[in-house]
Amino acid sequence: MTLLRVDGLPVEVREGASLLDAVRVAGTELPTLCHDDRLRPAGSCRTCLVRADGRITAACVTPAAPGTNVTTAQQDLCDLRRDAIELIVSALPPHALADGSRSELAETCRRLGITPRTAAPKTSGHRDDSHPYIELDQDLCIACGRCVRMCDDVQGTFALTLTGRGADTVVAPGTGGPWAQSDCVACGGCVDTCPTGAITHPGPGRGITTAQPRQEQVRTTCGYCGVGCALDVVVDENQVSAVLPALDGPVNQGHACVKGRFSHGYLTSEERLAHPLVRKNGSLEPVGWEEALARVADGLRGAVETGGPDAVAAISSARATNEENYLVQKFLRTVVGTNNVDNCSRLCHAPSAAGLSAAFGRAGGTDSFDDVGKADCLLVVGANPVEAHPVVGARLLQQALRGASLIVADPRKVGLAHQADIHLRPRPGTNVALFNGLAHVLVAEGMTDPDFLRDRAAGLDELVEMLAQYPPARTAELTGIPAE
Incomplete structure (x- = not known):
């Protein structure tokens, strides 16, 4: 200290x-x-x-x-x-500090009693509203570079740049064309960090970076993927005005992806179901909850009476909360009397869960995402975190940009492969052979700590014996990756 x-x-x-x-x-x-x-x-x-x-x-x-x-x-x-x-x-137009402006600059000026000059400077009127989630008003840009650094250092997309010279310097998409045609992935980091309102998102929550006195801010966890990003939902008169990544989020650390940041629009979508639907005479018709629930109960009761409890099964959802999934299985087991309950995540996670449980005694990872920041070499196998888990993908990319070696093993040229020092492309289904080949080299070239392993691992001798079958030459035959 x-x-x-x-x-x-x-x-x-x-x-x-x-x-x-x-x-x-x-x-x-x-x-x-x-x-x-x-x-x-x-x-x-x-x-x-x-x-x-x-x-x-x-x-x-x-x-x-x-x-x-x-x-x-x-x-x-x-x-x-x-x-x-x-x-x-x-150098800014009067609307930069207009009444109702909630930018960081406007708040600072209100606190210090600073007002814009009466004679407004000439404005270019250049706005870019080509993107569905982000709007740019270059007249409000003060060339602080926060949005560019957010895009480069946190997201790793490099979609923005500062263009012009001197007092005419402003932010712009790096491609030089409309924002919608840039490399932007709509993470919203530039919206969150912009101090003037030059970059905002359209809609009723425009320019919101924190809840105002009349608004409520509710902490939640994003349910779009398994990363677990902490989000703050800004609620105004019982309506969601904006979703902000929580600065103290242990996983996302103030960052988000396009889904967590902007996809709350489904709440007010005209295509969203507003009433239960029951099929009558071959078509779905809206009904009240009592009728819909009665139809479900009758169907379940009839199935049990006809074929017994095992005639009923339920598939729960990985998007639901732990509490909701618990209630589904509790209902099946204690009310219906069957163990026929499944979850969609078993399709994709069951093999990895079995392997993790056998190797480490638990079905999840043994490291926190913070350990990424301590690594000097990253090996990503069979995963596409840039698209599937964007916030984690961004953290991996950040570490690579800070100098860590990045090795990607995947038949596809996934997002991180573009920045990888080495991209290995094994034949589909040969990842285990690749692991065995790597482990063979670690053992054969004395790059392990045998005493450490013998104190902490079971089956080491059997493993070493099995690895003898995977020298580089054979591993190359199985995977298609050159032995070198």
Whole structure:
């Protein structure tokens, strides 16, 4: 830990923290228009200036050194920070700070009493609303680069860039064409991080980055895939206004994918079923819940009376909650009297669950996603996380971009294969042979710790004997991957 003083108060922060972190621990909030805790600090907006041991510096990019004496409230510092914000605002049109604007810049200006100049600057009027989930108003862009860094460093898509020179610098899709034709995957990171409202999403929740006083914010877990991203649902008059990735989400860490971030539109879709449907005279007709439930109960009762309890079966859903799935099996076993209950995840997860259970004693992974950040080599086999589990795919890609070796083994050229150092393409169905071949090399070339394995694993001798059948030459014949 690092001990320093902020405005006379002793403050302790973690190793590697910045002066901005220390100032926040001391209870002081500074404007940070170019800073997002999820991103590398840039120090470009100069709105977080402090004095550290007599020297004026940007707090976000200055490391917190032991014994540093930091001051934030001196009048000259307040004037410098205000001047920096007023200079940024002077280049923006009046609607950047219009009543009702909920951008970070607008909130900062309201707090400091800054208003736009009467004489509005000339605006280009360039808007890009070609994308279904994201809108761009370049007149509101202050070239802070947060959206570009979010796209590059967190999502790893590299779909945005800063274009132009000097005061005319603005964000734009990297392809130079409309946003909808760019490489954007609609993760929404740029919407969340934009401090001015230059990048927003259309609809009633436009520009929302946090719940307002009249709104409710409800924490939930995304159910679209198995990653378990924590999301905050912004509710306004019992309607979902926006869905925001939770900054303290243990898995997603303030990030999301297009489904978790934007796919709440199904709630108000005209195609969504609003009433139970019962088939009458060959067609489905809307009915009340009592009639629908009575029809289901009659059908189940009739099946049991005719063929016994085992005439009934249920398939539960991986999209349902644990509690709902528990109730389904409880109903089948205690009310109907049958064990005929299944789940769709058994189709895809049963083989891996059996192997994991046999090897590790549990049907799930033994590592947390945080361990990805500690790895210097990543081996991804038979998975396409960029599309199937985008937030995890982004974390894997981030680690690869930070220098970790990335090896992808998959017959298909999946998303991560484009950034892989090595892309192995085994014949479909030969993944186990590939693993055995790799394990053979580890044992044959002395790259294991035998004492460690003997203390912690059973069946080691049998494994080594089996691996002798998988030298590189035979593994190459089975998998189609060159022995080298």
